[in-house]
Amino acid sequence: MTFQTTRRTLLGGIGATALGTLAAPYLIRPAFAQSKELNVWSYSGFVTDEFKGKFEKDTGITVNIRPVSDQGEQFNLMVAENGNHSADIVCCAGHRFYQFVDKELLAPIDFNKMTNWNKIDDSIANAKWVSRRDQVWGVPIVLVSTGLLYNKEVSPAAPESWSVMFDPANAGKTTYQIQDFYQIVMNYLGYDGSAASYVDDPQKAQDAVNATRDFLIQHKDKVRRYYDAATEIQQMFVSGDADFAQAGSGPASQIIQEGFAAGYTIPKEGGLAYAYGFNIAKGAKNLDNAYLFLDALIASPENGAAIVRSTGYSSTIKGTDALLNDAEREALGLTPEETGRLSWVDVETAPFIFDLIDKAAEEIRAA
Known part of the structure; x- marks a missing residue:
């Protein structure tokens, strides 16, 4: 299967297009449980x-x-x-x-x-x-993939690196969800965002998380707002409040299909898939x-x-x-090169690293 990437509605407009009809009816067995x-x-x-x-x-x-x-x-x-x-x-x-x-x-x-x-x-x-x-x-x-959504009127060509999120020229024009962005930033800084190589060395993992936390705090002035719901990304792009965002492929594809001058890419340092x-x-x-x-x-x-x-x-x-x-x-869709930059989140190492990331995210918000 080719990984075709694509949280929801753009100011009441995105997703309002016809969903189409279920051309071939699916078969449903009659309910056999007592509850209805x-x-x-x-x-x-x-x-x-x-x-x-x-x-x-x-x-x-x-x-x-x-x-x-x-x-x-x-x-x-x-x-x-x-x-x-x-x-x-x-x-x-x-x-x-x-x-x-x-x-x-x-x-x-x-x-x-x-x-x-x-x-x-x-x-x-x-x-x-x-x-x-x-x-x-x-x-x-x-x-779902997590990549970079960008305003084509500001950046006609797809940015090659996540560095645009930390460029002083884009101060106040970026947005991201801290936990979803964290492993990507770890990779950007040269650490192992998957944490697979840190499983037997918890101190090394903690050091990597701490260094990433400090970096994000240092660049906190670049962030317009840490978003929670993906609709916030779309609203910020439409209102002109943000030009670059760490985003899920869903809201990215919706805003593109609605005709907004936006692009979605997986920069060279990679993105996540799940x-x-x-x-x-x-x-x-x-x-x-x-x-x-x-x-x-x-x-x-x-x-x-x-x-x-x-x-x-x-x-x-x-x-x-x-x-x-x-x-x-x-x-x-993503190009084969972009798809090759995606890393699937490992559910076996995720418990280990996300406990550290969740704590660090709260420290970033409080800084």
Whole structure:
């Protein structure tokens, strides 16, 4: 599979284009659980209105969607529920799902209840990063890269280096989410952002994190604002408040497709890649309904294309690319050289490094 990259809506406009119809109806088995409810925590656009409506009509199950905008908030809510989870399905980022697994908030996937697992692209379904402790803990839905979004009116050519984020000429015109940017900056400074080489040397890891923290504090004057929701990036670009941003491929592709003079690239120092997926909460009250929902979600490339158009991210479902138009493919795509600069977040080393990064991020905000 070619990695076609692509958190959401640009001033009410991006993503408002037609999602298209699900040309080939997917098959949904009749609901066999007693409950007629399903509670899903989801990022915007991962469950389209069209899919939700069809699923409810075909099964008689009412799907209650609770919007998610932050992994930390979702994690803290689940921990606070102390095992009595209000959600049946939650939406975890591939570089953070280990936290939910290690805290025993999720249930592993039961493949006996997933008849459509083979509809997921093989390179993704069999990837190491969908597993932990030799079990698969979720259904990957979209692929995400983290790269550089830039204003073409300011920089007609794609910047070759992340140095533009720290250039005095761009002071007050940059934005990033600290944790998502941190490993990239570690690489930019010559450290090992993956932390794989630091696993047996925690002091070396701490020194690298500290040096990166100090560097980001030193260049804090370059940042217009640390963003939380990806809509903030789009709004800052449209308002002229920012010209350069560390951004996910989704909001980047959306703003490009809306006609804004922007480009998206992976600079020479690299970027990150991971997936967002749906995960079943441990002890889910509506477990059978949850499997019906997840199985239907990945059943057709038509739904994959609808998710692409509503989120800007690339779908994991086989056959989706063929349903996209040329403009959509161009906005979602990276060159082979750019794709080669992406590093998949390792879920085995992520717990080790993110604990350090999370602490450093708070110190940067407080500085």
